[in-house]
Amino acid sequence: MISIAQPDVGPEEIAAVNEVLKSGILAQGPKVAELEKAFAEYCSTKYAAAVSSGTAALHAALHAAGVGPGDEVITTPFSFIATINPVLFLGAKPVLVDVDSKTYNIDVSKIEQAVTDKTKVIMPVHLYGQPCDYAELATIAEKYSLKVIEDACQAIGATYGGKKAGGLGDLGCFSLYATKNIMSGEGGMITTDDEAYLMSIKQFRQHGMSGPYQYEGIGYNYRMTDLQAAIAVEQLKKADRFNEARNRNARIFDRGLSDVKGILVPATKAGRTHVYHQYTVRLTEEFPLSREVLIEELKKRGIGAGVYYPKPLHTIPHIAKHGYKEGDFPEAERAAGQVLSLPVHPKVSEADARTIVSAVKELAGV
Numbered sequence: 001m002i003s004i005a006q007p008d009v010g011p012e013e014i015a016a017v018n019e020v021l022k023s024g025i026l027a028q029g030p031k032v033a034e035l036e037k038a039f040a041e042y043c044s045t046k047y048a049a050a051v052s053s054g055t056a057a058l059h060a061a062l063h064a065a066g067v068g069p070g071d072e073v074i075t076t077p078f079s080f081i082a083t084i085n086p087v088l089f090l091g092a093k094p095v096l097v098d099v100d101s102k103t104y105n106i107d108v109s110k111i112e113q114a115v116t117d118k119t120k121v122i123m124p125v126h127l128y129g130q131p132c133d134y135a136e137l138a139t140i141a142e143k144y145s146l147k148v149i150e151d152a153c154q155a156i157g158a159t160y161g162g163k164k165a166g167g168l169g170d171l172g173c174f175s176l177y178a179t180k181n182i183m184s185g186e187g188g189m190i191t192t193d194d195e196a197y198l199m200s201i202k203q204f205r206q207h208g209m210s211g212p213y214q215y216e217g218i219g220y221n222y223r224m225t226d227l228q229a230a231i232a233v234e235q236l237k238k239a240d241r242f243n244e245a246r247n248r249n250a251r252i253f254d255r256g257l258s259d260v261k262g263i264l265v266p267a268t269k270a271g272r273t274h275v276y277h278q279y280t281v282r283l284t285e286e287f288p289l290s291r292e293v294l295i296e297e298l299k300k301r302g303i304g305a306g307v308y309y310p311k312p313l314h315t316i317p318h319i320a321k322h323g324y325k326e327g328d329f330p331e332a333e334r335a336a337g338q339v340l341s342l343p344v345h346p347k348v349s350e351a352d353a354r355t356i357v358s359a360v361k362e363l364a365g366v
């Protein structure tokens with residue numbers, strides 16, 4: 001079976017975890033500090049702070065940016081639900097803006113009309129590993145004095161204008177969940193150049209503490225363990241190699257599938273690099289099989305395809321109740337009905353990638 005996601009763990013990760021186990025320091029300790037330093041260096045930011053998940057990273061970043069009750073956060077309805085839940089937990093309102101039909105990233109031409117005097121943050125998602133239209137977004141953020149928090153959970157190593165994702169906005173959030181481009185089982189990271197944000201996040205992840213039993217405000221236990229950090233330190237060293245393998249597979253799919261009727265291969269816009277967290281095609285009405293049947297037939301041939309995401313976020317009840325209904329974001333809704341992701345991760349060999357192309361072409365009747 002060629003599965004849709006599979007962590008790539010080598011002897012380096014195993015040895016590193018063993019070292020931590022032997023050291024006796026299992027919770028947040030020197031390995032977390034080592035990871036933070038390496039991660040900041042990788043993203044060319046001044047600082048990075050580790051937390052327990054990508055969701056925790058988004059929560060901590062929004063909190064650091066001062067988001068609270070009555071504030072509005074502009075983001076996209078076409079993402080994983082963890083993009084929006086932390087906004088709701090802080091008592092703020094997610095103000096959604098439809099996506100671009102080609103990249104599925106937030107449509108920057110529609111952001112300005114969503115800005116109100118309550119807007120505090122714009123939170124773009126670099127969906128599937130492709131950076132959003134950042135220059136246009138930054139212009140609007142600057143004009144209205146808004147902070148930008150990147151949801152870069154799928155985009156470690158992707159670049160825009162030569163800058164790494166996570167190093168573009170005021171704060172960048174990453175996930176190290178098991179299926180992400182680099183992983184530590186569970187884990188998250190926040191990048192920033194701002195020392196005040198760093199301090200806020202370091203307190204927030206540790207019960208709001210600035211010192212022993214000294215509480216500066218509300219907080220959680222959002223700490224990463226040294227066991228996880230040991231895995232992530234080794235994974236980070238391999239990030240570029242992993243992303244190159246994803247790009248190699250993407251090129252095989254591009255070449256093999258771009259002429260197939262009813263399939264639109266993903267487009268990478270100028271001035272940026274894509275790290276293909278997902279290789280996502282759009283199945284149009286011209287494709288002879290429905291998406292469900294295609295997924296079923298690929299599965300019979302040992303290929304695990306997936307849909308990210310089948311439901312736009314504004315149609316989910318606890319989000320819809322903030323003033324949204326079906327029909328509000330036609331591009332996100334159309335995408336949710338038509339996207340299909342093929343296995344592209346580094347464990348997919350060139351031969352596997354060609355097998356996937358052949359299977360899709362066979363099912364397309366070409």
Ligand SMILES: *Cc1c(COP(=O)(O)O)cnc(C)c1O
Pocket residue numbers: 053054055056079080082083125151153154174175176177186187188
């Ligand atoms: C994975 C992901 C998250 C959440 O990360 P976790 O580590 O699973 O909490 C948030 N946003 C996006 C876009 C993601 O892909």
